[in-house]
Amino acid sequence: MFGFGELPKEYNVKIHGPYDPAVYYGPKDTPLSEVKLGQLPAWLSRRSKNPVDWVRAGSRGYWRWSHKYLFPKHSGIVPVVQMAVGLSFFFWALNMSDIRKHKLQKYHW
Template sequence: MNDYFQRISCYFKTAVKKVQDHPATRWYKFNGIGDYPAEYNPRVHGPYDPARFYGTPHTPFSELKLCEVPQWLKCRNKSPKSMAGLFSRAYWRWSHRYVQPKRTTVAPLIHGIVGMMIVFYAINYGKIIRHRNYKYH
């Protein structure tokens, strides 16, 4: 029986290795998608937290003067990878606050329902606007 489990685990290891070495997955490794951020150091930061930004901190937008806003916008990284990281950190912050506490409430459910309402309103806005009541006098 033990030999059977060893053969299955060996089969899965070789299958995973084949998938990882496939040419179509090389761009994934090349771009570093799914890796830890380059600024993350486990000795300094401790356990990895996906909701935390490990880069050099910038001045918060709320503390800027009006004349500093264009310079602040220029120094931001606007690549697709950094935007994906921004949304990922926002999701994990939301998840840590509303979904993963020991005693959660109905807030995540309400957030999802309201979000779907907004999306479907935006999708159907063209149909909704045609049903306005107009006075013709």
Template sequence: MSVYDLLAKMGMGQLPEGYNKKIHGPYNPARYYGKPDIPLGQVKIKELGPWLARRNKDPVSIARLMSRGYHRWSQKYILARTGGLAGYTQLLVGISLFFYTINYCKYANHRNYKYHW
């Protein structure tokens, strides 16, 4: 069994189960083709537990979720015909925040205090 067969068995590199070319047209990686559910913004507090329980939490589903999010962001800000600097600014700020958080301990040790203990 090759690596490609193993990845195909896990669902990587395959089209989603709910996608049908005759119904949906060309494949869009930013669209969710599964059964629609209530958006998070419309969920009431008492319905939050069952809503979270309905989410698929396996690694392949999480990877697909992150991929859809990236493609949505990319189509809206980077690949737009009249895109501005918003997408690139968001990317640079995100990278800066990421590296600040992973290096926070180094920055915290170099603070300047008025009074030394």
């Protein structure tokens, strides 16, 4: 249903081997880091505008992060610090309106 929970159409077990959720099995394209400024509109037009593909891209990013930082046997404190910084930024953004109001008050008690 809507492509959720299904393997990508481009995935072939005979060619790719075991399925890895961190790998994009679609057609290869130029990475964003190698795109020149004049080629950017054409590169963006080749991207999918389907929300299901956006969710899949986010899932691949999560799995890549997990394989690199969370799943190794001796992963260290890096994933904990990254989560703490991410949550701190998220809650700061949620409370930004209250922070601005407080900054403009004459007395701060």
